[in-house]
Amino acid sequence: MLGLVHQVLSGLAIGSIYACVALAVVMIYQATHLVNFAQGEMATFSTYIAWALIEAGVPYWAAFFLTVGFSFLMGMAIERLLIRRFDKAPVLAVVIVFIGMLVIFNSLTGWLFSYTIKSFASPFPEKFALGNGYMSPHELGSVGVTLAVLAVVYAFFRFTPLGLAMRAAAQNPVSARLVGIRVGYMLAIGWGLAAAIGAVAGMMAAPIVYLDPNMMSGVLLYGFAGALLGGIDNPWGAAMGGFIVGVLENIAGAYLVGEEIKLSVALAIIIGVLVAKPSGLFGRVLVTRV
Amino acid sequence: MIDVQAASSPVPVVNPDSPALRFGAIAVGVACVVGLPFLVSSYHTAQFSQVVIYAIALLGLNLLTGYNGQISLGHGAFFAIGGYATAILTVKLGIGYGPAIVIGGILCFVAGFAFGLPALRLGGLYLALATFALALATPQLLKFKAFDDWTGGVQGLLLKKPQAPLHLPLTRDQWLYFLCVFCAGLLFWAATNLINSRIGRAMIAIRDHPIAAEAMGIDTALYKTTTFGVSAAYTGIAGGLASLVVGFVSPDSFDLFLSLSLVVGIVVGGLASIWGVVVGALFIEFVPNYADSISDVLGENAKALPWAIYGILLILLMYAAPTGAAGTARSLARGIAHLRRGSTNVSLDRRATGGDQTG
Numbered sequence: 001m002l003g004l005v006h007q008v009l010s011g012l013a014i015g016s017i018y019a020c021v022a023l024a025v026v027m028i029y030q031a032t033h034l035v036n037f038a039q040g041e042m043a044t045f046s047t048y049i050a051w052a053l054i055e056a057g058v059p060y061w062a063a064f065f066l067t068v069g070f071s072f073l074m075g076m077a078i079e080r081l082l083i084r085r086f087d088k089a090p091v092l093a094v095v096i097v098f099i100g101m102l103v104i105f106n107s108l109t110g111w112l113f114s115y116t117i118k119s120f121a122s123p124f125p126e127k128f129a130l131g132n133g134y135m136s137p138h139e140l141g142s143v144g145v146t147l148a149v150l151a152v153v154y155a156f157f158r159f160t161p162l163g164l165a166m167r168a169a170a171q172n173p174v175s176a177r178l179v180g181i182r183v184g185y186m187l188a189i190g191w192g193l194a195a196a197i198g199a200v201a202g203m204m205a206a207p208i209v210y211l212d213p214n215m216m217s218g219v220l221l222y223g224f225a226g227a228l229l230g231g232i233d234n235p236w237g238a239a240m241g242g243f244i245v246g247v248l249e250n251i252a253g254a255y256l257v258g259e260e261i262k263l264s265v266a267l268a269i270i271i272g273v274l275v276a277k278p279s280g281l282f283g284r285v286l287v288t289r290v
Numbered sequence: 291m292i293d294v295q296a297a298s299s300p301v302p303v304v305n306p307d308s309p310a311l312r313f314g315a316i317a318v319g320v321a322c323v324v325g326l327p328f329l330v331s332s333y334h335t336a337q338f339s340q341v342v343i344y345a346i347a348l349l350g351l352n353l354l355t356g357y358n359g360q361i362s363l364g365h366g367a368f369f370a371i372g373g374y375a376t377a378i379l380t381v382k383l384g385i386g387y388g389p390a391i392v393i394g395g396i397l398c399f400v401a402g403f404a405f406g407l408p409a410l411r412l413g414g415l416y417l418a419l420a421t422f423a424l425a426l427a428t429p430q431l432l433k434f435k436a437f438d439d440w441t442g443g444v445q446g447l448l449l450k451k452p453q454a455p456l457h458l459p460l461t462r463d464q465w466l467y468f469l470c471v472f473c474a475g476l477l478f479w480a481a482t483n484l485i486n487s488r489i490g491r492a493m494i495a496i497r498d499h500p501i502a503a504e505a506m507g508i509d510t511a512l513y514k515t516t517t518f519g520v521s522a523a524y525t526g527i528a529g530g531l532a533s534l535v536v537g538f539v540s541p542d543s544f545d546l547f548l549s550l551s552l553v554v555g556i557v558v559g560g561l562a563s564i565w566g567v568v569v570g571a572l573f574i575e576f577v578p579n580y581a582d583s584i585s586d587v588l589g590e591n592a593k594a595l596p597w598a599i600y601g602i603l604l605i606l607l608m609y610a611a612p613t614g615a616a617g618t619a620r621s622l623a624r625g626i627a628h629l630r631r632g633s634t635n636v637s638l639d640r641r642a643t644g645g646d647q648t649g
Contacts, residue, residue, distance in 0.1 A: 035415055037363075037422060085609060092361060093612040095418060096557045097605050099550045104601035111595050217546065221426050224419055263430045267423040274416055275408045 007250045013139030014208065015246020016146035020201035021216075021223025022230065022238040023153065027194035029232050031170045031187050032083075034091075037098040039198050040220030041105035042078075044213060046071040046199035047206050048113045051120055060123045064203060068196045075195025079188040109213040120206035142204040149200055150239055153193070157235075166190060218263055222249060225269040231283020240282065245269060323471060332463040337575060339463070339535045342470040343528045344571035348555040349481050349564065350524025355553075356562035357485060358517040359497030360409060364421030366549030367428045368398045368522040370539075372529030374432070377447040377539045378440055387452050391473075391530035395523045402522020406515035425549035432541035446540025449533055466535050473531060477524060482564055484520075493517055494562075525552075554604060560616025569615040577603060 021039065028036045036042075046067050053063035078101070086094050124141035135143075157163035168176040169186035177183050201223070202216060209215045222245050230241025248269065253262045279285045327335040351365050375394035379385040385393070405424070409417055433444055441447065454465035484490050492513050495503040504510050533539045551574045559570025581599035611618045 033415070035419055082605065086612075089608065089612045091415065092355070092553075092557055092561065093608045095361070095363070096554060096608050099554060100601040100604035100608070102550075102601075103547075103604070104598045107595060107597035107601070111598065217426060221423055224423065228416075228419070261427075261430050261434050263427040267420075267427040270420050270423045271408050274412050274420055278411060278416065 003254075004251075007254050008247050009135045010139055011247035011250030012243055013135060013143055013246070014250065015226075015243035016143045017201050017205045017208075017219060017242075018222040018226045018246050019146050019239040019242030020149060020197050020204070021219055022226035022242040023149070023235055024194040024198040024201065025223055025227045026232060026235045026238040027190050027197065029227070030235070031166075031190040032087075034094055034098075035224070035232075036194065037095070037220075038101035038105060039194065039223070040216030041102045041109075042071070042075070042195055043198035043202035043220075044216045045105050045109050046074070046195070047120070047202035047211060047215075048109050050199070050203050051118060051206070051211055052113070054121060060121060064123070067199050067203065071199035072192040072196040074192075076188045076192035078195070079191035083191070084184065084187075106213055113213070115213060118211040120203075120211045122207040138207055145200060145204055146239075149197060150236075153197070153235065162189070218266075221263060221266045221270075222246070225266040225273070227280075228270055228273050229280055231280030233284055234280070234282050237280060237282025241280065327460075327464040327467045332461060335461075335463045335467050336535055339467045339470045340532070341568075341571045341575045342467070342474045343532045343535065344552075344555060344574055345567050346470075346474050346477055346531070347525045347528035347552055348559060348567035348570050349477060350521040350528065351552050352556045352559075352561065352563070352567055353481060353484070353493075353524065354517055354521035355556055356560075357490065357497060358493045358514060358521075360514065360518065361415075361418040361553075362421040362521070363418050363553055364424030364428070364549050365522070365525050365552045366544050366546070367424045368402060368525040369529035369532070369548060369552070370428050370432060370544035371398050371401055371522075372526030373533040373539045373544065374441060374447075374529075375526070376530035376533045377449050380449060381447050382440060387534055391527055391534075394530040395527040398526025398529075399519040399523035401526075403515050403519035405522070406518025409518060410511050410514055421549075425546050428549075429541040429545050432544065442540075444541060446538060446543075449537050449539070451534060451537050463535075466531075470531050470535070473527060477527065478564065481524075485564065489513070556614075558604075558607060558614050560614030560618070560620075563614070563616030566614055566616030 021043070024039055024043075025035060028034060028039075049070055050063050050067040053066060054060060058066070082097070082101075083094075086097055089097075122138040122141070124137040157167060165176070165181045166186045166189060168179075169181055169183045170190070173183045176186075201219065205215065205219050209219070223242065226242030226245040227238040228241070229244060230237030230239065232238065245266070249262055249265050252265045257265065273280060326338055330338070347365065347369055350368075351362060354360050354362055354365075372391075372394040375397050376387065376390045379390035379393060380387050409420065412420055432441055434441075435443070437443075451462040451466060453462055454460040458465065460468070485493075492503065492508045495506070495508060496510055496513055500510055536543070555570030555574045556567065557570075558573045559566030559568070578596060578600050581596040581603065584596070584599055613621070
């Protein structure tokens with residue numbers, strides 16, 4: 001029983017990372033109805049930036065926020081300079097552009113920082129006053145960071161004029177434009193937010209999975225699974241989905257299929273959710289008019 | 291659903307009003323294909339075998355994505371099943387490579403049909419997501435310990451390249467090349483017939499308007515799952531051939547990049563085009579190599595850059611020609627037809643081209 005509790009809690013910890021990735025995926029999906037397959041690679045790149053800053057002697061939390069800021073600008077720049085040009089292209093062409101970005105970021109990270117596996121510092125202390133033995137300080141810390149991210153994102157969308165404008169632009173671009181919202185910029189900010197949230201996920205994941213250019217591919221898959229499970233049009237549902245997927249993955253890894261093929265758990269969840277409940281647990285059911 | 295360009299019936303490759311030209315082109319093409327392995331080194335022969343293999347796999351994927359409108363980012367998984375089936379059957383069970391490839395194809399048909407069932411409920415991007423997950427999970431599944439006795443685990447399996455039968459004066463690589471070309475010929479012929487038949491029209495109708503297709507009495511579910519199966523079988527046969535040509539299968543040769551390359555291939559070649567896949571196959575076999583040589587110019591430590599250059603090329607290509615080689619060729623042909631008709635009806639022509647661009 002204690003073992004199960006332990007698995008659930010560390011599942012919640014890893015799930016917090018998936019929740020961030022899922023949130024990042026949903027950010028872009030809500031605004032553009034596209035799923036960014038390069039999200040994981042972008043997050044890895046950001047994490048390497050943080051690593052380089054820390055190596056250069058910048059204190060951890062300064063590096064953390066610098067990286068988040070940098071990632072935000074990077075995401076915006078990608079939308080403004082690249083994705084915007086494809087807003088009328090067929091879906092598959094856009095998918096190819098994402099694949100191109102995935103490949104570019106992957107090899108750029110490999111080129112700049114080499115493919116050797118690096119360790120990444122955790123900002124949280126080794127021992128913890130509140131430590132209860134069930135969760136390591138880093139696990140507890142990443143859950144905390146994710147909850148903070150969720151709170152910030154919620155406050156942003158709920159209480160700021162910019163957040164309101166972004167929701168309007170996502171829900172009804174035409175009317176939003178009529179009342180003077182610059183829809184294009186809102187999309188760019190959505191991309192920036194997604195990249196920033198992805199960077200947080202990367203920095204929380206790196207101490208666990210170690211830093212290498214491919215570290216986020218599995219995490220991204222779980223993020224997708226979480227987003228689908230929670231409902232891809234609902235940010236809070238997606239974050240919840242991320243936590244649930246983390247717990248499921250850990251329990252399945254420990255008791256059902258073993259550590260080696262845990263990725264297939266994500267595959268099974270994705271297909272299962274899409275078949276049984278395509279709108280996800282908390283998503284809106286879409287009705288198509290014939 | 292995906293937004294495939296409207297051209298549904300295949301456009302003739304060569305202008306049909308000059309049969310001599312057409313015959314000449316075909317003769318030159320056949321001569322090139324047959325003569326090729328005698329003119330280039332065995333390394334290049336193997337490369338061209340790989341092109342033919344990719345063409346088969348791309349044709350399979352194009353049947354699914356181009357003609358039936360189902361996006362798959364995970365066809366590397368079927369490539370892997372075909373490859374491993376051929377390897378296991380020849381190495382572990384001592385079956386001849388010919389039957390092994392066929393059995394691999396049948397296995398892939400079954401696997402594709404099975405995967406096509408959940409895929410029925412998924413449209414567009416969701417299917418892309420599910421198949422993306424399949425592509426990511428494939429190497430891990432192949433490394434699974436319980437299958438080690440059969441798959442060779444992380445080390446993979448070594449195959450012996452078959453010798454030419456009947457004492458034909460061919461090297462192993464040349465024989466494999468002709469085997470690939472033979473299979474490709476058969477499969478291209480079958481695919482052309484399939485597309486031009488009642489079944490092919492039903493597939494296209496389902497892509498363009500599933501509800502109307504259903505209303506006309508087409509069994510949408512059956513057609514979609516069967517198309518998935520056929521598509522997987524094509525890709526599986528390609529995987530089987532690839533395992534022979536490379537002489538080796540391992541989990542890491544069927545990674546995400548393989549699946550992504552296949553999608554890149556059909557989009558570069560052009561969706562819903564039988565011959566476009568050849569362009570796509572040439573692209574995914576050779577362009578990474580050229581990107582390699584470009585990055586060599588940039589210096590020693592640019593080892594990882596070829597893929598970045600490849601990515602940039604991809605994005606530029608999608609910007610310049612989002613409909614791929616076949617789509618671009620189609621619009622060029624239309625442009626030439628316009629010029630031929632003369633400039634008497636300029637305003638009408640302009641309206642027509644404007645309509646084309648928004649369509």
